[in-house]
Amino acid sequence: MDTAVLREHELDSLFQEIAEKYGYDFTLYSKASLKRRVHRICLMDKLYSFAELRYRLIHDPEYLQRFVEEITVNVTEMYRDPIFYKTLREEVLPQLATYPFIRIWIAGCATGEEVYSVAIMLQEANLYDRSLIYATDLNPSVLEKARNGVFSIRHMKQYSENYIISGGKKELSSYYMANYDLIKFDDKLKERVVFSTHNLVSDASFNEFQLIICRNVLIYFERELQHKVFNLFDSSLEKLGYLALGSKESIRFSNLEQTYKKIGVEKIWRKVQ
Amino acid sequence: MENRNFKDTGVVLIGGSAGSLKVLFELLPDLDEDLGFPIIVVVHRKAAPDSHLESVFKKHTKLNAVEIEDKMPLKANTIYLAPADYHVLLETTNELALDYSEKLHYSRPSIDVTFQSGAEIFGSSAVALLLSGANHDGVQGLKHIKSAGGTVLIQDPDTAEVDLMPREATIQVIADYIIKPTEMAKFINKLANRIDHN
Numbered sequence: 001m002d003t004a005v006l007r008e009h010e011l012d013s014l015f016q017e018i019a020e021k022y023g024y025d026f027t028l029y030s031k032a033s034l035k036r037r038v039h040r041i042c043l044m045d046k047l048y049s050f051a052e053l054r055y056r057l058i059h060d061p062e063y064l065q066r067f068v069e070e071i072t073v074n075v076t077e078m079y080r081d082p083i084f085y086k087t088l089r090e091e092v093l094p095q096l097a098t099y100p101f102i103r104i105w106i107a108g109c110a111t112g113e114e115v116y117s118v119a120i121m122l123q124e125a126n127l128y129d130r131s132l133i134y135a136t137d138l139n140p141s142v143l144e145k146a147r148n149g150v151f152s153i154r155h156m157k158q159y160s161e162n163y164i165i166s167g168g169k170k171e172l173s174s175y176y177m178a179n180y181d182l183i184k185f186d187d188k189l190k191e192r193v194v195f196s197t198h199n200l201v202s203d204a205s206f207n208e209f210q211l212i213i214c215r216n217v218l219i220y221f222e223r224e225l226q227h228k229v230f231n232l233f234d235s236s237l238e239k240l241g242y243l244a245l246g247s248k249e250s251i252r253f254s255n256l257e258q259t260y261k262k263i264g265v266e267k268i269w270r271k272v273q
Numbered sequence: 274m275e276n277r278n279f280k281d282t283g284v285v286l287i288g289g290s291a292g293s294l295k296v297l298f299e300l301l302p303d304l305d306e307d308l309g310f311p312i313i314v315v316v317h318r319k320a321a322p323d324s325h326l327e328s329v330f331k332k333h334t335k336l337n338a339v340e341i342e343d344k345m346p347l348k349a350n351t352i353y354l355a356p357a358d359y360h361v362l363l364e365t366t367n368e369l370a371l372d373y374s375e376k377l378h379y380s381r382p383s384i385d386v387t388f389q390s391g392a393e394i395f396g397s398s399a400v401a402l403l404l405s406g407a408n409h410d411g412v413q414g415l416k417h418i419k420s421a422g423g424t425v426l427i428q429d430p431d432t433a434e435v436d437l438m439p440r441e442a443t444i445q446v447i448a449d450y451i452i453k454p455t456e457m458a459k460f461i462n463k464l465a466n467r468i469d470h471n
Contacts, residue, residue, distance in 0.1 A: 030362075030364065030370045032362035032363060032364050032372075033362055033370055036372070226344075248342045248359060248371050249343050250342060
């Protein structure tokens with residue numbers, strides 16, 4: 001299917017229809033990326049026209065699940081941007097250590113690589129046992145993968161290197177068992193994790209946290225939706241709590257700009273008011 | 274170029290891989306300050322935390338050079354540099370968007386992604402230049418530029434440090450111009466004031 005077939009207004013009306021019928025609202029997602037993803041799933045599933053795609057989506061609720069999973073980007077890594085994690089370790093965790101009980105929300109966790117990264121850091125800071133990590137995503141199937149804690153061994157070398165740069169205190173391999181081309185993380189690393197579906201577009205705040213991590217999720221949202229999500233984060237963050245975003249994301253031009261203070265060069269802000 | 278009907282240039286997209294930085298640092302200092310359009314540069318680079326390409330770019334040009342951040346507005350006379358490990362897309366709202374989806378040709382940023390997106394948004398006013406490189410990224414993107422009526426420029430493979438990418442492009446796409454590094458700045462400066470003969 002030629003991308004030209006995907007006319008913007010047709011896509012708009014399709015996403016409007018999906019929002020009304022299924023409650024998954026992509027109408028305020030960034031168009032350029034969304035269009036690429038739709039084109040990609042059409043190629044994979046051999047849908048040759050826009051009408052075919054629309055028919056399938058409206059009449060086959062099971063296909064909708066696959067569609068949602070494929071048009072959202074679920075690519076993630078352990079200790080991506082190791083300096084970011086180093087800052088978390090050295091600047092943020094010591095502050096969190098002053099609380100008797102620590103609540104962290106990892107929003108848009110995809111297959112969970114960041115969740116295990118954070119759990120390991122909390123263990124190494126001796127904070128894990130009094131922490132609770134809420135790991136959420138809108139896709140139930142990627143959450144299932146996150147919950148299983150089984151990953152391909154292919155990227156582990158890279159992850160180990162990043163882990164060391166981030167200030168890791170051991171060997172990353174001491175946290176998992178390898179079996180042929182798969183690794184499985186120690187179950188203890190998910191004992192203090194609650195995996196749950198949550199849609200940033202439509203679901204409300206569900207707790208108060210001292211740290212919210214949401215990296216490379218907002219890049220897929222238009223500004224209007226970003227502002228909405230920033231407000232959701234703000235209402236879910238305790239005073240003096242931290243908000244951590246992806247390396248090219250920013251709270252600039254949002255309501256939060258006045259009441260949050262950036263710490264260091266990484267994309268971490270503290271709620272000061 | 275006098276015998277072709279050009280529309281105003283909307284954007285110049287430059288893609289390169291191995292051997293392309295040298296070419297960029299040769300052409301950037303000679304670019305005029307008032308080009309009247311933005312330039313987006315996508316070069317394959319290591320996803321290293323200590324990548325200082327932005328500051329190196331700034332030293333080589335009179336234009337404003339910035340590394341792209343999420344939803345940055347596209348402005349004339351500015352050079353936008355694709356950040357390491359993100360694809361760069363263009364929006365109808367005249368903003369740049371970043372995307373962390375799967376690598377293409379083992380590359381993120383991928384030149385194909387940005388060229389195709391540029392072709393969709395700017396159509397015939399898009400100009401794309403593909404430089405030296407060691408894989409096939411950018412070739413499909415040039416095809417999109419071409420079929421949208423845009424202008425395809427390819428570095429003369431004989432001048433490329435690694436000629437695989439530009440040579441493959443010249444085989445698969447009919448270039449409007451095949452140019453040498455020494456001619457590139459002059460060519461881009463001319464795009465600033467080309468006349469529509471319609």
